Amino acid sequence: MKFLKGGLNSNHIDPNARLCMASAVVGFVTTFGVDEPSGCYDDLDECNTIITWGNNWAEMHPVLYSRFMDRKKEESKYSRPKTLYIDMATRYTRSSEHADHYIEFIPQGDMAIANGICNLLLERGKQDSKFMDQHVRFKADDGSDITLEQYREFLKEYTPEKVEEIAGVSEAHLNLLTDLFSDPQRKIVSLWCMGMNQHTRGTAINNLVYNVHLLSGQIGKPGCTPFSLTGQPSACGTCREVGTLAHALPGGRVVKNPEHRADCENIWNTIPGAINPKPGHHTMAMFQAFNKGEMGSIWVQVTNPAQTIPNLNENMNNATKGNLIVSDVYPTATTKVANIVLPSALWVEKNGIVGNSERRTQQWFRMVDPPGEARDDAWQVLAVAHRMYELGFKGMKNRDGKFLLGVHDENGKEVEAWKWDVYQKFNVDKFHYEEYRKLTLKKHKDLAPYDVLSDQRGMRWPVVENASGQWVETPRRFVEGEDPYVKPGKDIQFYGAKAKDDRAIIWARPYEAPPEVPDEEYPYWLCTGRVLEHWHTGTMTGRVPQLKNAMPKAYVELNPNDAERLGINEGDKVKIVSRRGRIILPAWSRRARPAEGSIFVPFFDETKMINEVTLDEYCPMSKEPDYKKCAVKIEKV
Ligand SMILES: Nc1nc2c(c(=O)[nH]1)N[C@H]1C(S)=C(S)[C@@H](COP(=O)(O)OP(=O)(O)OC[C@H]3O[C@@H](n4cnc5c(=O)[nH]c(N)nc54)[C@H](O)[C@@H]3O)O[C@H]1N2
Ligand SMILES: Nc1nc2c(c(=O)[nH]1)N[C@H]1C(S)=C(S)[C@@H](COP(=O)(O)OP(=O)(O)OC[C@H]3O[C@@H](n4cnc5c(=O)[nH]c(N)nc54)[C@H](O)[C@@H]3O)O[C@H]1N2
Ligand SMILES: [Mo]
Numbered sequence: 001m002k003f004l005k006g007g008l009n010s011n012h013i014d015p016n017a018r019l020c021m022a023s024a025v026v027g028f029v030t031t032f033g034v035d036e037p038s039g040c041y042d043d044l045d046e047c048n049t050i051i052t053w054g055n056n057w058a059e060m061h062p063v064l065y066s067r068f069m070d071r072k073k074e075e076s077k078y079s080r081p082k083t084l085y086i087d088m089a090t091r092y093t094r095s096s097e098h099a100d101h102y103i104e105f106i107p108q109g110d111m112a113i114a115n116g117i118c119n120l121l122l123e124r125g126k127q128d129s130k131f132m133d134q135h136v137r138f139k140a141d142d143g144s145d146i147t148l149e150q151y152r153e154f155l156k157e158y159t160p161e162k163v164e165e166i167a168g169v170s171e172a173h174l175n176l177l178t179d180l181f182s183d184p185q186r187k188i189v190s191l192w193c194m195g196m197n198q199h200t201r202g203t204a205i206n207n208l209v210y211n212v213h214l215l216s217g218q219i220g221k222p223g224c225t226p227f228s229l230t231g232q233p234s235a236c237g238t239c240r241e242v243g244t245l246a247h248a249l250p251g252g253r254v255v256k257n258p259e260h261r262a263d264c265e266n267i268w269n270t271i272p273g274a275i276n277p278k279p280g281h282h283t284m285a286m287f288q289a290f291n292k293g294e295m296g297s298i299w300v301q302v303t304n305p306a307q308t309i310p311n312l313n314e315n316m317n318n319a320t321k322g323n324l325i326v327s328d329v330y331p332t333a334t335t336k337v338a339n340i341v342l343p344s345a346l347w348v349e350k351n352g353i354v355g356n357s358e359r360r361t362q363q364w365f366r367m368v369d370p371p372g373e374a375r376d377d378a379w380q381v382l383a384v385a386h387r388m389y390e391l392g393f394k395g396m397k398n399r400d401g402k403f404l405l406g407v408h409d410e411n412g413k414e415v416e417a418w419k420w421d422v423y424q425k426f427n428v429d430k431f432h433y434e435e436y437r438k439l440t441l442k443k444h445k446d447l448a449p450y451d452v453l454s455d456q457r458g459m460r461w462p463v464v465e466n467a468s469g470q471w472v473e474t475p476r477r478f479v480e481g482e483d484p485y486v487k488p489g490k491d492i493q494f495y496g497a498k499a500k501d502d503r504a505i506i507w508a509r510p511y512e513a514p515p516e517v518p519d520e521e522y523p524y525w526l527c528t529g530r531v532l533e534h535w536h537t538g539t540m541t542g543r544v545p546q547l548k549n550a551m552p553k554a555y556v557e558l559n560p561n562d563a564e565r566l567g568i569n570e571g572d573k574v575k576i577v578s579r580r581g582r583i584i585l586p587a588w589s590r591r592a593r594p595a596e597g598s599i600f601v602p603f604f605d606e607t608k609m610i611n612e613v614t615l616d617e618y619c620p621m622s623k624e625p626d627y628k629k630c631a632v633k634i635e636k637v
Helices: 002-007 022-032 042-046 062-075 110-123 129-135 148-155 160-167 171-182 202-215 235-241 258-268 283-291 377-390 420-425 428-440 545-550 560-566
Strands: 049-053 084-089 101-104 136-140 188-192 225-228 297-301 323-328 340-343 352-355 360-364 504-508 524-529 573-577 582-586 598-602 630-636
Touching: 002 258, 002 377, 022 202, 022 225, 022 504, 042 062, 049 171, 084 171, 101 171, 110 148, 110 160, 110 171, 110 202, 129 136, 129 202, 136 148, 148 504, 160 171, 188 202, 202 225, 202 504, 235 352, 258 428, 283 297, 352 428, 377 420, 377 428, 560 630
Parallel strands: 049 084, 049 188, 084 101, 136 504, 188 225, 297 323, 323 340, 524 598
Antiparallel strands: 352 360, 524 630, 573 582, 573 630
16 A cells, blocks of 8 residues: 555555455445444354345355354253344355245345335334434435435335335245344344345445344344454455555545545655545456556456456456566466466465454464465565665655665664565564554554554454553444443444434435346346355365365356256256356256256356356446346256
């Protein structure tokens, strides 16, 4: 960030988290005024009800899922009421196998379900009025203020009949959900991940699920929380907190705000005015510009866009035209089309600090040295920046004419960290972290000092020193007694609110149909995603023999009724065609069961890239693409 935004005057930096967590971020910011979940994993132990809104956590968040399974096992020993688990999804997965109720819905129908629950809550007078009076306000989709009465009017159209028509969910199921949110004895955790974020109304559906929890007061108490699960292990830390997004700066700042720019320029000690006030290209726009030749060079680190960008035939067909530099640990689809490949050190070969879904910042220590010429990504940036400084590049000088990315020891003396042997011996991490930590203090995202943090199993921010000199973490944000920024006597205080009234916003967001829906020519829904055995593009897991053998190749999953109708048996080759591309895959339906009229394809296989078929439409607010739905035709070959 310092190299690019502080040194190169460029905001063209964006994370693969744009493809993953952007809708969650904008959802948080629009509802609460600040990013990241207020609840924590302890809520999974304290709740008595869990609802997943299109998230296959048995395969995708298996560690958390085991935490829940362990709890379920314990419960069977006692007579107390067991935890109720409801899985809402478009596909019956391993997660659904352990659900008390499986509620299948039509893609994008989640918007109607959430509005339908809110409609019934208000109609039946089952809302938490005390909570609402104190902690919420209402806005229309266009951002204008509305009253509770106007919000009621907006909801009226989402009758159980209408919800059934849009989402395919029965009145009985809608009542079940409404009854849960009506019951003050319930302690409900909602979980979601890509089903809601990869959505052309991704920001809106995040807002709508917050609405359900805000109307029912299911937030800010142990066991009660809407909880956005993070996809990538450090999307919260590395992207959202550090601010590696085209419009952002560290600690919740944005490039558009002159005060925010000055904060960073001062702490980074750049030339005043070094940071560009204009947001850069988001991931999709960046590759589209590169593809058209409007962007000369891209340096790709720790991501494999030649496999993971949607609609590859359109967005990556000219990838070799510009100058593509790729830092990776293994050969990938992207290194194949790169001009320069920089070998990188893998996680076990370097130090690092990560931030997870529950605001926990954690330290990682190097276990082995990287082989051959492989180097830390951070060192690569430092070395390139230093070479530019030597060549006299203006932006690489700080206010004192010294190297902008200079690393200093405890006595303030510069160390030659751009030299690999010096870098490896010196604790560069501590230096970088302490500089960055100063930027975390503005928006109540305070991190612990390095020495405190590295002594613990991570700490959840805000971490603030108490009167007796101890550094204390915050399990639940906005909650009195847990969050040091809540004023005494406030019980819950949404202090991030833009209007400075401490109120979260309930948004009247209408249902909108997806941009591409099945029709006569392309009659099936295509959903894409992941499998337990592989990490994304399989560059790492595909090299582990046990995993590769367990899940060797991409496949297409069909509903048994569709398979029968089309005469497709297990193992048969199936051609899948969209308006953008085609692919041939074997049918295999043992893992899970998509809803009738839909198919599922995982994206891990470099030899069979489903992103040649997917759609590149995205949420207008978050710019996150929808990989979860487009229209295809399928036939047996
Ligand atoms: N083993 C393993 N674990 C991983 C990963 C991995 O590659 N491998 N990747 C990590 C990352 S970065 C991510 S982002 C997560 C992804 O975790 P998940 O989001 O759980 O998994 P996906 O397979 O992407 O998404 C599949 C889900 O999308 C839902 N869905 C489809 N259409 C809709 C819709 O219109 N609305 C709603 N609400 N839901 C819908 C389906 O019901 C299905 O359960 O997994 C993380 N964990
Ligand atoms: N069709 C479809 N496409 C999708 C999605 C979907 O659901 N469906 N989901 C989207 C989502 S949510 C996500 S998160 C993205 C993931 O998309 P990517 O981030 O593009 O996928 P990864 O395979 O995680 O790529 C990480 C790369 O970093 C390399 N690597 C690992 N460690 C290091 C390191 O320390 N340094 C360096 N330099 N490299 C390293 C790995 O070898 C790998 O090539 O995919 C998106 N694309
Ligand atoms: Mo992700």
